[in-house]
Amino acid sequence: MVLTSGALTAHGAVTEWRLTGGVSPSAVVLDCLLLVIGGGAAVYGARCRVGREAELIHVAQCSRDAVLRPLGAEVDGVGFSSLYRAVSGVGLGGDLYDLAPSPYGPRVLIGDVRGHGPKAAALCAATVGAFREGACSTPALVDLAAHLDARISGDLGPEDFVTVLLGEFAPGEVRLVNCGHPAPLRIGLRAEPLTPIRPSAPLGLDPLPQLQRARLGVGERLLLYTDGLSEARDAKGTMLPLDDRVRQAACRPRLPECLDALLSLATAHAGGALQDDLALIMCEPRCATPTGDAGRTHDSPVAHERLMTPQPGRRSDGAD
Known part of the structure; x- marks a missing residue:
């Protein structure tokens, strides 16, 4: 084969490219x-x-x-509002709550499952489902707690448990059953924890709760919460004190405003980001009791502050 001078030049260039490690x-x-x-x-x-x-x-x-249906209603003369925040990005957490009208008065549930994420969310759903199943058919509140414990027992792992607080509202009072949950706060002259006389273990750990009855009159409020509020910690590890700042937040004119203020208070204390799930329920009796001192409002700062504050129009869902 005969190569022209141009072909020789091109062939030499390709040969030189390959010999020098280049790429074609x-x-x-x-x-x-x-x-x-x-x-x-x-x-x-x-x-x-x-x-x-x-x-x-x-x-x-x-x-x-x-x-976790948002609460914003008035049931049998008691107003309710709820707030829920989960640290998970998808909104699944370990806190739970619910409200059920019942023949025995409005009944409310708040609780906290050990852990976070989908597994905790599944246990939350089981607990709420058990509450909805038994709230209207179980006369005694202590028996309702036993019903919850029995119904979720098959869903609990060896180290799982659920703290719950059950509340039942009657004219002038609230009845409570507490299974290892933070004590609710009665908001009146001060933020007063309604601590059970004999603490009980959470669900899943052989709870033996007792019925607790406490005054709750018109002009007072009841705050139910999970430990995402009471155990919110600052940079030094100090937990949020349930002091007059909490009471002031809980005395806002409208119940949703109270919950927003409490969330802001906890978030600010924690440095701008909560480290645990948070559920809040604010309850407010709105019907005067027929007899006794349970419904007296002359010394109630909540009623006083509401009277002193211009009131916006009531929302149709009663969440004010």
């Missing part, structure tokens, strides 16, 4: 094509993952809302 132009083009295709596939895959994650988050949030 066709290989460069191929590499670029592979990078473009691979990058496009990676972007497409990332978009698909983001879409799936967004869908999962939406499903998780819908499931949460079905279990």
Whole structure:
């Protein structure tokens, strides 16, 4: 074969390219094509993952809302409002609450499952389901706690437990059954914890609670909360004191405003971000009791502050 001078020059250049460790132009083009295709596939895959994650988050949030229905109503003369915050990005946490009208008066539940995430959320759902099942058919509040303990026992692992507080409202008083949960605060002249005389273990740890009865009249409020409020810690590890700042927040004119103020108080104390799930329920009797001193309001700072504050129009759902 005879090579022209031009072909010899080109052949020599290619030979020199290969001998010096270079890459041919066709290989460069191929590499670029592979990078473009691979990058496009990676972007497409990332978009698909983001879409799936967004869908999962939406499903998780819908499931949460079905279990933890926001409270904003008046039931048998008692106003209720709720607030829930989870540290999980998908809104699934270990705190729970619910409200049920019953033949025995409005009944409310608040609780805290050991742990966080989907497993804790599943146990929350089981506990709320057991409450909804038994709230209207179990006359004694202590028996309702036993019903919850029996119903969720099969869902508990060896180290699992659930703290719960059950409340039942009657004219001039609230009846409580506490299974290892933080004591609620009665908001009047001060923020007063309604601590049980004999503490009980949480559900799952052989609870033996007793019925507790406490005065709760018109012009007073009852704050139910999880330890995301009482154990919110600052940079030094100091827990949020349930002092007059909490009382002032709980004396806002409208119940949702109270809960927003309490959330802001806990978040500020924790340095801007809560480290634990948080559930709050504010309860307010609105019907005067027929007899006795239980419903007296002349010395109630909550009633006084509401009278001194211009009142906006009442919301149709009663959550004020």
